[in-house]
Amino acid sequence: MFENRRLERRLQRIEYKLDLIMRHLAITDSPALPQDSPTPPLSGPTPLSGADLAEIDALIAQGKKIHAIKLYREILPGTSLKDAKDAVEARERPYY
Known part of the structure; x- marks a missing residue:
């Protein structure tokens, strides 16, 4: 039980740091492509x-x-x- 909380907090810290790095480098998340879609969607950059x-x-x-x-x-x-x-x-x- 305590191990799970510790892992969850650690994961949250890692995700927070990754978000800061991505924002600093101006990297955006790309939406996941549907399995049958050969090309990326045209809606976003x-x-x-x-x-x-x-x-x-x-x-x-x-x-x-x-x-x-x-x-x-x-x-x-x-x-x-x-x-x-x-x-x-x-x-x-x-x-x-």
Whole structure:
């Protein structure tokens, strides 16, 4: 009984820390795909992988904001120019 509570609290702490990390890295949860669905749903944005974010961050660090926006739109086709610009500018701001 006590072991279960301890494991539940530990799991809650781990989930909390993971949520903080994901928020810091601007990673969103992707909804689970139905088993018979070959493509992701079109309703929500596709989350960027860590490698994609690193590449965008590298372009931002080099002062190549336009290239970063272009890459963002290549990775997420269908993203509007304004949404891509806003996303890149949000990554450009330092976290405090």
